[in-house]
Amino acid sequence: MVAICVVEVSRRSFLRTITLGSAALTVDARSSTQSRFSGKPNLLVFLPDEVRADLIIGAAANSVHAPNLQRLASQSVVFERAYVTHPICSPSRSSLLSGTWPHQTGCTSNKGVLPLKVHCLPEMLTDSAYRTGYFGKWHLGDEFLAQHGFQEWVSIEDTFKSAHHGHKKGGQSDYTKFLLSEGYTPDLHSGKSFSLSFPSTLPFELSKPKFLEAKACEFLERHRGEPFILFVAFFEPHPPYNGPFNREHPLDAISLDATVDKNFGDEMPLRCRLRQEFYRRQYPIIADYRQIKQRYLGLITEIDRSIGGILAKVDDLGLPDRTITVLTSDHGDMMSAHGLLGKQLMFEQSATVPYLVRMPGASPRRCSQPVSHIDFVPTMLDLLGKPAHAQCAGQSRAALIHGETRSPDLVFLQWSPTKIDLAVKQSILASKQQIENCLAESSRAIVTPDGWKLCLRDRDKNELYNLRDDPDEETNLYYLNSHRDVIAELTKQIRQWQERVRDGVRV
Template identity: 40%
Template sequence: MTRKNQPNLVYIFTDQQRADTMSAYGNNWIQTPNLNRLSDDSIVFENAYVSAPICTPSRATQMTGLWPHTNGCTKNNIPLADDIKTFAEFFPDDYHTAYYGKWHLGDEVIKRRGWDEWHSIEDQYRVWSTKEDNNEILSDYHHYLISQGYKPDKESSGKMVFSRSFAAQLPEEHTKAAYLGRKVSEFIDHNKANPFAICVNFFEPHPPYTGPFDDLYEPDDIPQTPVFRVDPPDNASRMSTLMADDQAKKRLVINQDQETSILEADDAFNGPQNNSEKEFRRVQAKYYGLVTLMDKAVGQILDAIEKAGISEETIVVFTSEHGDQMGDHNFFHKIVMYEQSAKVPMLVSVPWLESYRIKGRYSHIDTIPTLLELMGQKIPDHLQGQSRMKDLETKKSLEENDVYLDWNGRSVDQTFPLSELERMREIPHRCVITGDGWKLNLSVGDQSELYDLNSDPYEQVNLYDNLKFSGKVLELAHKIRNWQLETGDTALIPEVYPGVGFVEGMR
């Protein structure tokens, strides 16, 4: 099959979905039939990485084709500047463009320049609105719930809104996932006669860890990794060890039969309520239930494409903005450089290309240029990634490709005085994962790390201070420094290295 003129694009990404949540990535027990059928027709990137393991910076890269330090969205809740172009502005005028779902790049419910349609589902970021008048507007999903007879349960910036926990506990048909599945399906039906590009962001499986499929999976039957409930190594980054410490200190376990939380229950669905294995597994089961909920909504979208008769002219992408530790290294959520947080699914279904598995490392920074070239569109000169279309056409591996992580801090919503964990989270880190499986995390204010992912895929042995690997550390540090120079990154990285000493040119 040859490429169709002006193919459509359906770009689907989720929030906080780690890679091993479908059969394409080795999970043979989770119920994701729709992601499985999509992967059967897709190019599956075996090792795909985000630009940063946190919401706003990662999605900013996916929407702009720029690194967080370039597009300005270096932490959560920093609005994307008006002068930064997004994906929609790279298409010709005869494309109908739409964004449906969570945005998290500022002014959540306000249509961004370049998009022809905007359909919002979030009312939790009102405090970050750039204009007071924007807070008079509530999301499309809010109005839908009102039409169904529901009453808002939470006050936010002068308006009553629906909290995330409230929405998550609704019957399946009224959840954000099911709602988006229906709305995107309607969009496809309405626009099937003309070229379109739609980006869809599902909130699930992001916390709150609860939903209509809470009881779908038996917690005791969930397979675990070798680092489930295992603390990071003693010489891991302080940010990582503090994450595990924080998880442990939040809860008081009296004994194995009786567990008591010492935290105020601000959100009973944001993670384990105690530090027992039973509780960890209970949260995991609910998380995987959210993945299945989202999978059903993806199925609605795939069915809509088939029903519209446009399967042979529509590229479908599925990925996520970061992962979730899910108890690996003994904590939940993201924010760290571990593979569980930084690696995500990446499926690209191109009707005129054969499906296959592509080895090596892939970065989201390359997604926009790759899709634009696949669609026959011009690639803007300012984008910082490169098109991988030729690699996909020739089935070339990416085993020589290096990827980078760009960490600049957690969020701008800090409460002072900062805890030690929050202080460590604000320290920049730069990371490279090489095509041949070496991983170096550098920081001037934290313990740096070197892992050999080939022999140590779960990052249990930090080799950074082992003088035997000084040459490898320096080799990878030069890669990071060269990447910084190429991309205009001014974050400091170490000038002194174990077994080597001072290295000129690292600043």
């Protein structure tokens, strides 16, 4: 039977709980956990892009054809409430790899380049015995050269502008070179690179996941006798929602969120309403969302097959007993919730991700305590038997993985302006000036152990949800004047957190 780690906090004890949670953040909880291994453990991290949490670890997972992910979840500590630091690719990845907030790394948009002075996990090890590799989507600048402590590097992207940082335009990824060797002709940049949509039309054997699977298995073979750290960062199931398993899931079996056809009211932030209006124009009938989700689930099946292949290699090489295996993502996908697709918002479908940790000696169980990606690096250092690093803003959660109880903490999130939202400029909801203003907004959010979520914005309306009573976030309580004490306390907690991490944005 799988054990359950549950944090129960009554609504009446809310103020006391978050005060304790805040106090806990001031305690240096980064002390290293005694390594449970006889030798140096390996670390294998799967980082698919844009995976919605409930499709991997929620009730909906039963309808997704992903047997390898389901098997991994059954063998892992599953964090049911895992939040990213910033719900978009580059900022989130910068935190996951460095243990610092996006405003500290400077990666606050998808054009961000991770500075060399910001250390990533391999650079914090100070252990030359480890072989390290990063294979797949980087999206933090230069895609072509090994960097930040990763000794081996396999690239799959060359279409992002930031991918060519430090290089002349025209650089080619390892995956592009692979397709060229297979006789394919690039469709971008005068025949030098492939568009994001081109690989999605290829058979599975030529897909990005299969390419990464082969490279990862070769890495494992080479370093079977050495301790290693390997990140395998799949592009999928990120848009375009297209791939070789588009029809893997019967269309009539695809379920959509209950909020798919519900329109936002005037109490909601304009940016949310603009995005909903945009998707309503793009996909005017509910059946459109069902077809998109069918393809999205097919992409999950695609990465599942390659993850299964890599895990089979781990088994074949006799490595499971000394390998920590992690699966998480850089953000989720709305995938029909509130009639939206993609990420960029603080809704649960966008801001939460699957977070699985399979560790020898740790019993499989599910933990409902909220956790943040800001704690990923210090946690992995702890599990590897390494000391905490001064750069890290978070703390180790190794105790939770080992089944120990800890006082629940608050989770914080950020959002910074991005030009990606320019597609919503054609609107009847507001003037051009109002639209420009809201697209330039910054926001900061807090989530409490007992399910309160407050989102404060500098240029748009705020939001307050009680996730226990309203898990679909249908009712914005901020302007109902019935929760002034909750808003005041959570606002104070956001301000104090911003002061601790030197975040100067005033929301």
